[in-house]
Amino acid sequence: MDFLNKLSNIASETYKKTSKKTGELAKEAKIRMKMNEDKGSIKDLYEEIGKIVYQKYVKNEDLSIKDDLNSYCSQIDELSNKIEKALDELLSLKGKRICQNCHEEIESNVKYCPSCGAEQADIIEKVEDKDDGKELQEIEIVEDDKENKEE
Numbered sequence: 001m002d003f004l005n006k007l008s009n010i011a012s013e014t015y016k017k018t019s020k021k022t023g024e025l026a027k028e029a030k031i032r033m034k035m036n037e038d039k040g041s042i043k044d045l046y047e048e049i050g051k052i053v054y055q056k057y058v059k060n061e062d063l064s065i066k067d068d069l070n071s072y073c074s075q076i077d078e079l080s081n082k083i084e085k086a087l088d089e090l091l092s093l094k095g096k097r098i099c100q101n102c103h104e105e106i107e108s109n110v111k112y113c114p115s116c117g118a119e120q121a122d123i124i125e126k127v128e129d130k131d132d133g134k135e136l137q138e139i140e141i142v143e144d145d146k147e148n149k150e151e
Contacts, residue, residue, distance in 0.1 A: 028093055035086045038079045045072050045079075 049072050056063045065073070091097050097108045101118035112119055 024093055028090060031086050031090055031093075035083050038083050038086075042076055042079050042083075045076050048072060 049069055052068055052072075053063060056068070063069075088097070091105065092108070095108050096105050098104070099106050099113040099115060099118060100120060102113060102116040104113065104115040106113050106115070106120075110120065
């Protein structure tokens with residue numbers, strides 16, 4: 001009977017870990033799909049900008065970026081920001097982030113970048129419940145900057 005209880009507990013733990021990993025993979029796939037859609041939209045906007053520039057060239061008209069291209073550029077900026085946030089979210093899922101100095105992918109809880117040695121201004125630590133492995137909260141530890149230390 002004890003053997004069956006242990007086997008049941010092992011199976012239960014395996015199921016929990018597998019379902020958690022499956023959920024993470026599904027979330028990652030969804031984020032990547034949205035990023036690809038946004039990249040496609042940016043490509044379409046670039047193409048539209050190119051058409052406008054070429055039409056102005058053919059007609060020998062002056063091109064005004066503010067008048068002719070401002071809305072396209074604004075849309076590209078918005079989409080680029082969405083992609084950047086999605087990338088940050090993907091890295092967070094993996095427990096990583098980007099170095100503030102050299103822009104290499106690093107572990108989220110390191111104080112110094114292993115690639116360039118730059119000190120990271122803030123460290124994000126995820127606190128997990130040791131019993132069930134669920135993430136309880138995200139704690140941001142902000143290092144005091146040198147000006148605050150001197151006061």
